[in-house]
Amino acid sequence: MTSTAPAWLMPVVAICILQTISSFLTRLIPIVAPAMSVEFGWSGSSIGYLTASNSMGGLAILLAGSALFKQIGGMRTLQLTLSLGAVCLAFLLYPSLGVALAACFAMGLSNGAANPAGSEVLQRFSPPGKRNLMFSIKQAGVPLGGVMAGLLVPVVVALAGWRMALLACAVVVLLPIVLTWRLSAGLDEIPARTGRAFPRPTWRSLRTLGVPLASLMNNRGLLQISIVGSLFAVSQSCWFTFTVVYLVDGLGYSLGRAGMVFAVMQAGGVIGRIALGWLSDHLRSATAVLSIAAVLSAVTTALLGLTSPEWPLWAALLLAFIAGCSAASWNGVQIAEVARRSPPHMISETAAGSSILVNLTNIVAPTLFAVFVSAGGGYGHAFICAGAFSLLVLVCLPRDRGDAGTQECPVSRRLPPLS
Template identity: 70%
Template structure:
């Protein structure tokens, strides 16, 4: 007699798949944008504008989307934003920077919806004793989506051109989104499934924009754990944004070699998120796990600024892999802890509020980093400051209750 699959398996598979595809969608822009900008005659700085617009879309759904998350459910919200993002990829065929900025904004919506949706589903369906591991597996979809985009899309653009690549990537996004469409109606628990989730703005509805951040004030542990995520995001965003350009400009790497090092870092993030989630459950201490991640994140970030062309390639690759396992792997444990500190009926809101803080840092930290390097020319000091800020995690981490 065959054993039935555990009830938590399909929810975990569904949210992990959608998290990966959402990340894939939002990693397309910096890969396709160079060829698109060259054909349209846009300046090289346009890539930065498109990426910033994408991040703004993620932030917008976190701030303004709490009502939708509560009304129609996290999974359905994530799927709708992914359908919108896939459809808006067609707007990139219009040779207008303004239209492209709008398209990138809507493509970024799913990036903001993924964390609240995942937290809502996993908090209900994660098996006892494996909650942090399940959250970390889900979060491993973020770097995995980046790895898939980095390996697949450049080859596709070379073979078929960026226009055909957009069409194929849209199909890749649509298929898994629709595959789990029916499952979402069973996973999402909404107060009134017949209610409409769109309403014209009123003063009352505008007040809901403050709900995600206000929800973080429910208890001190919740706010502290959200600040912890923001401090981790300083080093992570600087690694993600400046690794390639630093290796090319300062160490003289070719673009392909720098991209390979970046891919190693993303792969380290896939493994590291799962390992840290398992370690947190094994030790029964998220604080110990996040402390370890903060220390290694600080060390690797500072060391990146100390590298030079005299360093052997293997040492830089090893540094990138360790950074992926620490500076880019804290997310699952931190999100699980936010959900644990949250009241059961406010998980979507607190997850969104925590993600808002992280997304603000993801935009602010690289901007300040770039301004500092532009004015001083010192990458080493900039990476040192980023690492020092992440080390403040050790001060902010909330105390854990004593275990029997």
């Protein structure tokens, strides 16, 4: 008697792989950028602008990519944007900040496509009672990609230089795309074509750019939980963007040592996202879990600003791990709550709307952080200010009786056979 794999296994694995690679493509920027900055004569704060440009790419596809999602499927869209990002790594070899900003923008497209694609697939296939856990497993791919970047990139930079590191990263991105390419036919829901695949833009079609944000107005709790994501993103984006450059420029760490701290923080995110997802299902309360994460996020981000070269390495690693479990682990529970509170026919739109708010924060927060540091405010005060935003989560969290886990998602359907 042979046992068959559960219907949800293939979607979760495939989406998690692509989510991991999308994150890897984004996280490698602040790790390889210090080596590029030294050679090209850029300031350390320029990393904030590169990261902001990357987030703008994610925002652009969330605003304008809904037709692409509908016509070719979310997973296929994610694969294509990842392919473009891998190609754009070559443009980082050119010693121009403008070219680098454009390349980072294109690399960010996959980051914007990941959440709507994953939310639509997982909401259809997640088993009842395990929705938060499934979303958190998928979101664990984000810090897992950061772990890969934090461990791989500094080693290759040290052994072969940052140019060879970019080549190695391109191979890492392209390989999973090839392995999952055929799966998208069974996971994506593609409507029958009745005319032009991509009709010419009209004034009416341009107005649909606001549909993702307008969809958040379906109920008050949906808007509140989306704002919660943007508040969490302030500390998270500053951790992801400036940890390595702060440790290298501010505390005198080597790139390898700073990469280790970054990787530990991302590893904490892998564990934390799955743990918070399980705890949310167990307690049947997303509000309680996100409240705990908000307090820990505020404390760890402020403590990062108070670190000094005298801190032992184990203390920095411990702080980074706890931050990973909190400041970098809220995403799965928050995204699952957005999907749960959304009308069933608008899950991809509300997921995109919530992601737009987060991406706006990912643009604004690192930019203001970089401006503040360049103006002489210092990394320490900037991290303390960023941590304060996490405390605002406690004010904005929706507090109603329909908390996480009290409503089941639709019964998962079985995957269609793959050719």
